[in-house]
Amino acid sequence: MDSQQVMHPQRPVGIIGYGSYVPMYRLPSTEVARVWHGGGKGPIREKAVAGLDEDTATISIEAARNALARAEIDPAEIRAVWVGSESHPYAVKPTSTIVAEAIGTTPYHLAADLEFACKAGTEALQAAIGLVGSGMAEYALAIGADTAQGRPGDALEYTASSGGTAFIVGPADEALATLSGSLSYVTDTPDFWRRAYQHYPSHGGRFTGEPAYFHHIQAAAEGILAGLQARPEDFAYAIFHQPNVKFPQRVARRLGFTQEQLEPGLLSNVIGNTYAGAAITGFSATLDVAQPGERILVVSFGSGAGSDAFVWEVTEALAERRSKAPLVSDYIRRRVEIDYALYARYRHKLLVK
Amino acid sequence: MSGKVAHDWRLKGQRYRLEGEECPHCRVKIFPPRDICPECHKPAKEPYRLSGRGEVYTYSTVNNAPGGFEEYTPYTVALVKLEEGPMITAQLTDVTPENVKIGMPVEMVTRKLRAQGDEGTIIYGYKFRPVLQA
Amino acid sequence: MRDVAIIGIGQTPVGEHWDTSLRHLALQAALNALHDANIEKVDAIYVGNMLSGEVGGQEHLGALVADSLGMSGVEALKIEAACASGAAALRVGILAIASGMLDLVLVLGVEKLTDTLGGETTAALALAADAEYEVSQGISFVALNALLMRRYMHDYGWRGDDFANFVINAHANALNNPNAMFHRRVTPESYARSALIADPVKLFDASPVCDGAAAVVLAPAEYARTLSPAPVRIRGSAVATAPLAVHSRKDPLALAAARLSARRAYEMAQITPQDVDFFELHDAFTIMSALSLEAAGFAERGQGVRLALEGDITLQGRLPVATLGGLKARGHPVGATGMYQVVEAVLQLRGLAGENQVPAACIGMTQNIGGSGATIITHILEMA
Numbered sequence: 072m073d074s075q076q077v078m079h080p081q082r083p084v085g086i087i088g089y090g091s092y093v094p095m096y097r098l099p100s101t102e103v104a105r106v107w108h109g110g111g112k113g114p115i116r117e118k119a120v121a122g123l124d125e126d127t128a129t130i131s132i133e134a135a136r137n138a139l140a141r142a143e144i145d146p147a148e149i150r151a152v153w154v155g156s157e158s159h160p161y162a163v164k165p166t167s168t169i170v171a172e173a174i175g176t177t178p179y180h181l182a183a184d185l186e187f188a189c190k191a192g193t194e195a196l197q198a199a200i201g202l203v204g205s206g207m208a209e210y211a212l213a214i215g216a217d218t219a220q221g222r223p224g225d226a227l228e229y230t231a232s233s234g235g236t237a238f239i240v241g242p243a244d245e246a247l248a249t250l251s252g253s254l255s256y257v258t259d260t261p262d263f264w265r266r267a268y269q270h271y272p273s274h275g276g277r278f279t280g281e282p283a284y285f286h287h288i289q290a291a292a293e294g295i296l297a298g299l300q301a302r303p304e305d306f307a308y309a310i311f312h313q314p315n316v317k318f319p320q321r322v323a324r325r326l327g328f329t330q331e332q333l334e335p336g337l338l339s340n341v342i343g344n345t346y347a348g349a350a351i352t353g354f355s356a357t358l359d360v361a362q363p364g365e366r367i368l369v370v371s372f373g374s375g376a377g378s379d380a381f382v383w384e385v386t387e388a389l390a391e392r393r394s395k396a397p398l399v400s401d402y403i404r405r406r407v408e409i410d411y412a413l414y415a416r417y418r419h420k421l422l423v424k
Numbered sequence: 425m426s427g428k429v430a431h432d433w434r435l436k437g438q439r440y441r442l443e444g445e446e447c448p449h450c451r452v453k454i455f456p457p458r459d460i461c462p463e464c465h466k467p468a469k470e471p472y473r474l475s476g477r478g479e480v481y482t483y484s485t486v487n488n489a490p491g492g493f494e495e496y497t498p499y500t501v502a503l504v505k506l507e508e509g510p511m512i513t514a515q516l517t518d519v520t521p522e523n524v525k526i527g528m529p530v531e532m533v534t535r536k537l538r539a540q541g542d543e544g545t546i547i548y549g550y551k552f553r554p555v556l557q558a
Numbered sequence: 559m560r561d562v563a564i565i566g567i568g569q570t571p572v573g574e575h576w577d578t579s580l581r582h583l584a585l586q587a588a589l590n591a592l593h594d595a596n597i598e599k600v601d602a603i604y605v606g607n608m609l610s611g612e613v614g615g616q617e618h619l620g621a622l623v624a625d626s627l628g629m630s631g632v633e634a635l636k637i638e639a640a641c642a643s644g645a646a647a648l649r650v651g652i653l654a655i656a657s658g659m660l661d662l663v664l665v666l667g668v669e670k671l672t673d674t675l676g677g678e679t680t681a682a683l684a685l686a687a688d689a690e691y692e693v694s695q696g697i698s699f700v701a702l703n704a705l706l707m708r709r710y711m712h713d714y715g716w717r718g719d720d721f722a723n724f725v726i727n728a729h730a731n732a733l734n735n736p737n738a739m740f741h742r743r744v745t746p747e748s749y750a751r752s753a754l755i756a757d758p759v760k761l762f763d764a765s766p767v768c769d770g771a772a773a774v775v776l777a778p779a780e781y782a783r784t785l786s787p788a789p790v791r792i793r794g795s796a797v798a799t800a801p802l803a804v805h806s807r808k809d810p811l812a813l814a815a816a817r818l819s820a821r822r823a824y825e826m827a828q829i830t831p832q833d834v835d836f837f838e839l840h841d842a843f844t845i846m847s848a849l850s851l852e853a854a855g856f857a858e859r860g861q862g863v864r865l866a867l868e869g870d871i872t873l874q875g876r877l878p879v880a881t882l883g884g885l886k887a888r889g890h891p892v893g894a895t896g897m898y899q900v901v902e903a904v905l906q907l908r909g910l911a912g913e914n915q916v917p918a919a920c921i922g923m924t925q926n927i928g929g930s931g932a933t934i935i936t937h938i939l940e941m942a
Contacts, residue, residue: 401556456690488698490684
């Protein structure tokens with residue numbers, strides 16, 4: 072791989088605030104198995120389910136408020152609010168302006184919604200890095216959040232879940248984690264899609280594995296490691312997109328990362344696949360425990376398909392600022408188990424009109 | 425039905441950010457904004473953003489909802505005494521009614537209040553939940 | 559200022575009048591009142607109503623009722639103050655005659671609630687609350703009362719069942735009222751079994767959604783006797799307001815507007831609460847009964863429930879309330895309710911309350927509450 076494929080902003084940037092949100096309801100995979108297979112269990116223990124009054128906008132708002140609490144900046148200094156999701160509440164009308172108005176950044180900034188399946192959140196992060204890195208903006212807010220819908224009975228129903236994470240990107244000297252470099256890798260690969268006006272997505276079954284998830288993540292990860300002349304052992308932690316538990320573990324092994332490096336950021340067993348929120352919520356949980364000087368690799372994957380890879384280095388500022396908002400583990404601990412019937416109601420799978 | 429678009433839009437400062445007022449004369453905090461101080465009755469239009477922290481003054485459960493809220497039943501409504509003084513009518517969210525108590529500390533979150541049918545706007549606003557245990 | 563008297567009363571039965579329109583309910587009550595007063599024409603018609611527009615798609619009830627009665631040309635207006643619309647219309651009629659501007663006034667309260675379905679009706683009734691800061695939160699009227707009842711029980715240590723006698727008394731009294739919606743007894747056991755509709759409010763704590771109309775004819779007291787053998791004088795009349803939203807009231811458990819309007823009415827009538835022989839209170843919910851008794855000076859703060867517990871509110875008690883069933887059992891056709899209270903008070907004062915006659919009833923008081931207590935109207939009536 073050519074190191075020129077790694078992107079570097081014109082000025083050093085980093086994450087100056089981060090925050091997540093995970094809804095409190097949990098659907099054990101045994102419930103899906105009970106209803107559709109007469110028993111057994113699925114690929115994860117349980118997934119997070121949004122309540123009746125939650126959606127991508129409300130999840131984004133709480134994540135963004137947590138990021139702002141850690142950033143300790145005036146929201147009016149933010150010049151972009153980008154929300155990446157495949158479950159924006161409106162087909163036309165930005166989620167980002169709802170979020171922006173709620174957190175008080177409006178009106179002088181960019182705002183838009185992004186869609187790239189599970190990579191929409193890291194796409195927003197790349198854009199924020201570009202905007203701040205170019206000097207056009209001092210701060211930019213990037214969010215990835217979803218209330219993902221799996222077709223009832225489909226394999227994805229075990230995992231499709233709700234949650235999200237927000238990052239405020241700013242100058243490196245204010246950062247909790249500085250950016251060493253990033254890389255994006257995309258191709259036209261139809262492994263998973265949802266046509267307009269369709270409620271549930273479709274996917275290519277086993278085609279979602281090697282040609283899609285593994286190919287893109289490996290290419291992006293290998294590219295950024297080569298470009299930065301880094302090896303897996305240089306990292307304290309690595310986070311890969313996590314549609315389940317097995318895929319990120321397998322891709323980590325192939326790339327030479329250990330289970331220990333994955334551990335703090337591998338959340339899919341207990342919250343499911345939060346889609347645009349997945350890799351970045353894993354990253355958020357990793358920042359919750361990381362120490363100054365530690366390096367972190369983050370590689371997302373979005374169907375369609377592509378991966379964004381980032382290398383971060385934790386600064387001294389993190390330890391003090393992370394206590395200013397709830398940790399991901401605080402949300403994971405806040406847990407109310409529901410059965411399939413309540414899940415069907417909360418996720419609007421019941422025909423009520 | 426598209427609902428009362430301008431009506432809801434006008435209220436976004438209050439619904440999203442608990443924007444109230446502070447009386448410049450007696451410093452009382454006011455929510456909802458009313459432009460006249462309820463204590464000293466002088467003009468009071470200085471914007472003041474409430475913290476969103478408070479405690480449950482009283483609560484109940486709505487089983488028979490007014491039109492537009494049916495899909496959310498049963499839900500908990502409450503009067504919340506904000507720490508700055510004003511009382512506010514709001515739903516409690518992320519609770520089961522059995523676990524709600526008078527005096528329970530709560531914090532503001534932004535949630536979906538309702539949607540104006542399948543084609544209208546989605547209305548977001550303040551609700552309160554038990555203070556997150558960190 | 560001239561004294562004002564009631565020279566005729568009329569009402570329709572309260573209930574679910576599926577086959578009767580608002581216009582015909584109004585007409586029936588109005589004609590009954592005009593017939594009772596033995597007159598055919600009035601100088602003005604004031605129609606108390608809350609929801610004709612929202613529920614029936616019909617506003618402009620003044621002209622509608624005047625036309626229905628064949629009195630087109632007469633002054634006629636709709637008066638609205640939520641559930642206190644009936645008493646508000648009476649207040650306007652009294653002002654008109656007391657001022658000397660008019661001589662004969664027909665005051666009518668009418669409500670037709672059963673033309674919409676449950677959720678729509680619940681939403682319509684919630685229009686009495688603050689649209690921007692109460693209704694928008696999904697609050698219902700039942701829930702607003704539940705909020706007050708919960709805090710009242712918390713602050714004063716009452717249990718849900720302590721409110722039972724308000725309901726038992728109202729239903730017992732309605733048994734002998736042919737115009738009442740319910741003719742069935744409530745026992746302590748059936749009250750206790752009643753379903754929670756908004757904890758701690760039970761179904762039996764709440765008054766029913768229904769239709770009805772009631773009317774009176776007003777005339778100057780100075781020559782009421784020449785028009786009627788049994789005129790009833792209006793000794794006190796007062797309207798008071800409190801903040802629209804419960805959350806804006808400094809003391810949510812004190813019905814400030816009830817206290818003010820009762821005090822003003824007592825002053826006007828030059829009486830004290832001890833002089834009141836019976837009280838048609840606004841028992842839309844049992845908690846409202848308790849708060850109203852306290853605000854009107856019949857009980858100490860937090861002790862309104864005690865009057866029910868100790869039997870003071872029965873027909874034989876110290877202060878009979880809901881003597882013909884009240885809102886709970888006669889029914890609560892919202893904008894008509896204030897007029898039903900007055901019509902029933904007149905029946906008591908005329909000695910025509912039958913089995914339910916309050917012995918030696920001389921002075922009766924009515925209190926009509928709009929919303930959760932934002933408009934409260936008190937009237938004191940006495941046999942002329």
